[in-house]
Amino acid sequence: MRALLSKLAWTPSSMVLRGAFSSNRAAKNGGKDDILGPCLPDLWPTPSSLSPPPLPPSPSPIRDEELTPTIINGELIAKEIRSSIAEEVRQMKQAIDKVPGLAVILVGQRRDSQSYVRCKIKACEEVGISSRVAEFPVDCNDNEIVNAVSSFNEDPSVHGILVQLPLPQHMNEEKILSALSLEKDVDGFHPLNVGNLAMRDREPLFIPCSARACIELLLRSNVKIMGKNAVIIGRSRVVGLPTSLLLQRHHATVSIIHAFTENPEDITREADIVISAAGVPGLVRGNWLKKGAVVIDVGTNAIEDRGSRHGYYLTGDVCYLEALSVVSAITPVPGGVGPVTIAMLLSNTLDAAKLAYRLS
């Protein structure tokens, strides 16, 4: 067993530093980098080098009898959300004879990306949102994608546009994402949306789907957020960053842990709410968690397993069995954050359509 779609790379730390300081950004901007900080990738240590990799969750886990943790059912919560979206879509169709439309741009043949896009399209169908996918070969160029984005920007039947990430390494992600019309940025990755999420007296048009999913899971599980210590593990633009900003708007005391954090387990052990989005299978051990903590595991890591139907199984960042004997509530992987994230995409697409038709 080994990480199949691994986000880790083994690089001696001296190389990491040299690589970072000679990055494009550093070279381009000279002194400004001092104040903006060095651009370094988050390279997590592999917990598998310290301990065996986590096993797939067993149907009858051994746990502390004193504590019966709530397994937060993401499938059920997503179903409830989808059902209310489907009802709104029906009403929109009835009222103005229009339905929300989502366009997805997929570049290359990554198996995980293809699988995510299939899930999103299927979810759209289920609630009555129209969808289309524009597929491009891995060796296409930036302009082809920018042109596709521009044509979707101008198409009044498309209300939400999503560029499936990651793009191939040769592409300029910033240029492509900047081409998206702000009103159709249902992923919420436009810097203006991020800025308006960060500023508590403003409102972003769209909140990134994973961040919304984390908060929905907490709110619908009646977890108190205000005043609580929340730790976010991982600081990606897709999950960690927006989730940290959104939790602050809910008045949690937020600490953000990343690969350079010297004592992640000590900080995590103080948290009432732990949101892990590092993408490192089994990073968060049971002894990292405070008794009674609530854990939202955003990690969705594919582990090779020749015995299984697809040749792999999915596991989170958190050692699930270990956590079960400590936490008061936890999301499983799969069946936790994933389905709710897709439901949030549907919700953002519906919001975009309401915005376009001035129904909100």
Place this chain on the structure above:
Amino acid sequence: MRALLSKLAWTPSSMVLRGAFSSNRAAKNGGKDDILGPCLPDLWPTPSSLSPPPLPPSPSPIRDEELTPTIINGELIAKEIRSSIAEEVRQMKQAIDKVPGLAVILVGQRRDSQSYVRCKIKACEEVGISSRVAEFPVDCNDNEIVNAVSSFNEDPSVHGILVQLPLPQHMNEEKILSALSLEKDVDGFHPLNVGNLAMRDREPLFIPCSARACIELLLRSNVKIMGKNAVIIGRSRVVGLPTSLLLQRHHATVSIIHAFTENPEDITREADIVISAAGVPGLVRGNWLKKGAVVIDVGTNAIEDRGSRHGYYLTGDVCYLEALSVVSAITPVPGGVGPVTIAMLLSNTLDAAKLAYRLS
């Protein structure tokens, strides 16, 4: 003695909650508020209700003989920065016969705002930046200010525009700040600048001056930031938020404390770097600090003192004398963050001029 320009208000907590949930934003947006969180003001407890207010720093403080803390000299650091800016301005004048220009908009008669504006104008003069102030009466309307902003936007001799905050309560700050040209937003408060500061692979055009000042003070004092635990006390758009984002770019592990944090002293006690920007005199006691911590005190609180020349003295958020026996380094108030913040405004204005003349 009592807080003269107090940022605190005494409100029973039930009123605070009711007020917040019936705020304009909540009323206007209905359900969206659930996911964005309730809009609540940060009302800090007054430490003076627990202990006597802090005294002005004594010239010969009593301290632990084992530890000789570094008093970070903000005046000296600011002087060095101003000197290098003055040199660049001279070079610009020589090369293209232009100098950077700053326009300040001041509304009303607040003594503190008037004093800040005077300092900024004086600092511009010292380095050869041209400046002008547009003053408006407290009862002017939004459109008058937006018109002034627009005319500065179009004026090629103005490279930076600064609206002195806070504006009178009847004014729409968001509308006014949004009118600023992004290329002239030397305060860095435009949501696009904030978004680009938050996203680590992007670059904002300008970083808010106080946040830059905090990092400059750390860097020029040879404080290691990467991997260190940093605590930010206060989460204002002007200081706390941008400083938390900038420290993350320097790979600190950042925790953000605010008025709803249940155990601010426990979290602060774990920090290697403490940045306090709550605006509450004496909030941070000596026993909140870890031995050897580095403290940047952004609080600039005026305390009435009839015996002094101006009728008040300035004090920070940190109990300075108590901190001296614990910390390894600290910025005094006054003479710490303040002068460096003004130097950063000059630097941003220079950058704006270089941008306009394509010299960067």
